[in-house]
Amino acid sequence: MTPGLVGSRAGSTDPPAAARGLTADVIVVGAGAAGCAMAAALAEDPDLRVLVVEAGPWNRNPLVSVPKGFVRTMFDPRISFEYPALPAQEPGPVDVWRRGRGVGGSTLINGTMYLRGESHLYDVLADHLGQDWSWRAFGRAFDHLEALLPVSAPAAEPSSGPPSEVLSALIAGLGETRVPFVPDVRAAVGPRVGHTPATIRGRMRRSAATLLRTGLRAGNLRVLTGQTTVRVLTAGDRAVGVETVLEDGSRIHHHARHQVVLTAGTLETPPLLERSGIGDPDRLRHLGIDPVVSAPRVGEGLREQRGATIKARIRPGLGLNGRLGTTRGLLGATAQYLVTRSGPLSSGPYPLAASVDSTGGNRPDLQLLLTDISTDGTGLAPADHAGLMIQAYALSPYSTGSVHAASTDPHRPADVRAPLLEDPRDRAAAARALMAARAVLAAPALSDVVIDEDLPGASVADGDDAAAANFVRTSGGGIYHAVGTCAAGGPDSVVDEHLRVRGIDGLHVADLSALPTHPSGGTAAVAMALGHLAGTRIREDR
Numbered sequence: 001m002t003p004g005l006v007g008s009r010a011g012s013t014d015p016p017a018a019a020r021g022l023t024a025d026v027i028v029v030g031a032g033a034a035g036c037a038m039a040a041a042l043a044e045d046p047d048l049r050v051l052v053v054e055a056g057p058w059n060r061n062p063l064v065s066v067p068k069g070f071v072r073t074m075f076d077p078r079i080s081f082e083y084p085a086l087p088a089q090e091p092g093p094v095d096v097w098r099r100g101r102g103v104g105g106s107t108l109i110n111g112t113m114y115l116r117g118e119s120h121l122y123d124v125l126a127d128h129l130g131q132d133w134s135w136r137a138f139g140r141a142f143d144h145l146e147a148l149l150p151v152s153a154p155a156a157e158p159s160s161g162p163p164s165e166v167l168s169a170l171i172a173g174l175g176e177t178r179v180p181f182v183p184d185v186r187a188a189v190g191p192r193v194g195h196t197p198a199t200i201r202g203r204m205r206r207s208a209a210t211l212l213r214t215g216l217r218a219g220n221l222r223v224l225t226g227q228t229t230v231r232v233l234t235a236g237d238r239a240v241g242v243e244t245v246l247e248d249g250s251r252i253h254h255h256a257r258h259q260v261v262l263t264a265g266t267l268e269t270p271p272l273l274e275r276s277g278i279g280d281p282d283r284l285r286h287l288g289i290d291p292v293v294s295a296p297r298v299g300e301g302l303r304e305q306r307g308a309t310i311k312a313r314i315r316p317g318l319g320l321n322g323r324l325g326t327t328r329g330l331l332g333a334t335a336q337y338l339v340t341r342s343g344p345l346s347s348g349p350y351p352l353a354a355s356v357d358s359t360g361g362n363r364p365d366l367q368l369l370l371t372d373i374s375t376d377g378t379g380l381a382p383a384d385h386a387g388l389m390i391q392a393y394a395l396s397p398y399s400t401g402s403v404h405a406a407s408t409d410p411h412r413p414a415d416v417r418a419p420l421l422e423d424p425r426d427r428a429a430a431a432r433a434l435m436a437a438r439a440v441l442a443a444p445a446l447s448d449v450v451i452d453e454d455l456p457g458a459s460v461a462d463g464d465d466a467a468a469a470n471f472v473r474t475s476g477g478g479i480y481h482a483v484g485t486c487a488a489g490g491p492d493s494v495v496d497e498h499l500r501v502r503g504i505d506g507l508h509v510a511d512l513s514a515l516p517t518h519p520s521g522g523t524a525a526v527a528m529a530l531g532h533l534a535g536t537r538i539r540e541d542r
Contacts, residue, residue, distance in 0.1 A: 018243060021254040022222070024051035026538065027242055028261045029229045029272070031056075032105020033524050034511040034531035035263035036208035037145065039223075041535025043215030048539060050221045051254060052212075053244055055228040056102030064108050065204045066337065068345045071380060074098050074109040083267055085418035085478065088302075088401035092420045095477050099267060103223060104207030106265075106480070107524055112198040112205055112348040113369075114151045116142050117520025118355060119189050120363045121396065128489030128516050130497045133533070138519075141529035141536075142186070148211055151186075151525075152200045166319050166372035166388055166449060167351055173443030174368075177436070179354050190362055193354035196369070199524070203337070203346035208528055227252065228410045232260055232276040232507060234292075239507035245410060259506050259538055263531060266482040266513040270299035271405035271414045273486065273494075273509075278501065279404075287408055293503035297494050301484040302401040304419060305367075305518060306430065307393025308476035310437040311374050311455040314386045318449065319372040320344050325382035344373075350391065355521070358432040366433045367521030368392050368440070374454070387454065390437040393472075393479055394429035395521055403485045421473045430472035431465035438462065481523040487516035499534050510534035 028039045031054035042050045061079060063069035074080050079102045085095040100106035122135035131137070145151075171181050174193045185194035199206045215221030227244035233253060234240060241255035262269045273279055277292035279299065284291045323329040323344055336343035350371045355364035374387025399419035406415040421427045434456075441450050456475070460467045486494040486509045494501065499514050501507040512527050520526050 018251040018253045021244070021252040022051055022224075023255045023257065024049045024222070025257045025542075026050050026259045026261060027254055027256040028052045028263055029242060030054065030105070030262065030264035030268065030511070031103040031209070031212075031223060032100065032263060032265055032511070033107050033208040033527035034265075036104065036211045037528040037531030038261055038263055038510050038535040039221055040148075040211040040215055041532045042539050043218065043221040045539050045542075046218060046220055048220060048542070050215065051256075052221070052223040053227050053229055053242060053254065054103055054223060054225050056100075057225050058103050059108055059207070059209070064207070066345055067112050067198070067200050067203070067205050067348050069205070070109050070111055070349070080109050081413070083413050083416050085416040088399070088417040088419050089422050090420065093474055095418055097267070097416060097418075097478055097480060097482070099265060099480070103212070103225060104209035107199060107207040107209075110480070110524055111350065112200055113350065113353070113522045114149075114197040114199050114525045115353060115520050115522035116186050116525055117522075118364050118395065121517065121519040124396075124517050125515065125519055128487075132497070132537070137533060138526075138529050141532045142525065145211070145525075145528050145532060149199055149206050150201060151197050164319070164351075164372050166314060167370075169446050169449045170352060170370050170372075170388070170440065172445035173440045174354055176443040176445055177439045179356055185353055185355070191355055191357045191364055193352055193368075196348060196350055196353040198348045200346075200348065203341035208524075211528070224254075229264070229272060230275060230410050231272070232504075234504065237503070238505040256506070258542060259508060261508045261510050261534070261538070263509075263511045265511050266302070266485050267403050267414050267416060269509055269511060269513045270403045270485045271410075273298050273501070274405040275408055275410065278504065283404065287405060289408065293501075295494055295502065297487070297492060299402050299404040299485050300400070301487045301516065302403055302417070302419065302482055303397050303399070303484045303518065304401070304478040304482045305393045305395065305397055305521070306419070306421060306426075306472060306476055307367075307391050307479050308430075308434060308472040309379075309455065310390045310392060310434065310441070310453065311383075312388050312441050312453050313374075313451045314388055314449050315451060316386050319374070319386045319388060321373055321382045321384075321386050324373065325384060353521070356436050358429075358436055365395055365429065366392065366436055367395055368433075368437055369521075370440075388450075390440065391479075392433035392437040393476075393521070394426065394433055396518055397426050397429075398423040399426045400484070403482075418478060421469060427469035427473075428465065430476075431468035434460070434468045434472060435462070481518065481521075483512045483515040483518055483523070486513040488514050489516045498537070508534065508538065
């Protein structure tokens, strides 16, 4: 039977304009964190031919390798893509969500943070997906990945001399609020603070693209860039390939002997499924797409960790504002980095990560990220005075939004409807997160460091939970950790517990869209581990 297109009318054949492309055993769509780990795991079998299709380029921007270069690269349209995120329900602020574009995905432009997460939150995942997705299983994947990347846990110093007085005071202040210091946050559970693990080696960023090296050298893995996937090809009820479009508009059909795996991410995998006729039938017809598989949950269930930044003015001379807030200081820091790969540019944005329990159960429900620099009103440049910042957010949001195809044009941004603390449990948790950060600033250990709170300041009084939640809702933003838009769990879920798309054989979703909840305060590590686990199982089950 001639392969037809999922979502095409009965009896249709490949469009004449589509050229025949490559054939592989497995096609992986999207070379982000999950896709790179997936492809690397598959390519461990030397007899398996793996093809990765990526819309963006291989990275050629030298700023990508600079850990603090993300403040520039995340706005570079060559490697970053913008998604306007409208409020899901009530009127509210419009966010702009950014994702990496290229081999490595968002690990090209993120803050290099590598957080494994909380063991009890993986128990929640295992309840949805089974023990194959437990904390123990993910732990084995993390161990494997960290030997390849590798992951660093830098010391409490700004890489430029003696330990930072500000960071030391923050660690002590957290200890005074019952959040103890641990040498490695990855190896501990419960409330804790430690130096933030980061995908940095030799003071240079290492993106998920690093994972592809072995397969590329072995010759059984190939990566195609500059090809946007339009839709999935099928023969009957089986996925047999993908249709891609090049920058010049020409189309190519690549064919898969065994599997097609979608790892395009939480914001791109749902529109790709919908363009392929898999989704809510009424929505698909509205877009002019003939439904093939009724899957009303495609694009629904979007969850995002929404946080706010607390800024404090500190004693002059402390922190990094003096070094990075002037032209002379920035030039000096740049020269130091270029010559010695050291200095304030050689580490990520948040040197400390704290897991905080605000409910008394000894199970962290909040994430605090702390740094000895403060930004101005734009959030992009250092303030003109010494300062520190704490980003605070709840780990497990309940409010949900959606992501859907805005049209059949694969280049058009998805229609993102962002959750904004509609669930009262989220408003309560947001208030607790802000107050937890304030408690650290008020700790005795910081009495000789902190002068005053700049933001939110007097606009949010201590104990005013409603004002605190409103501040997070209106002045905060998504942390770029969205999950859940093709979630597993339940008979009507988009994918089953093996991440197979229901209704189409040979088609998997293996990115953060498949997770119904957040297991961590960071998603890069989780996405890579998910891709590795899923890739290993597909390889072993072949």
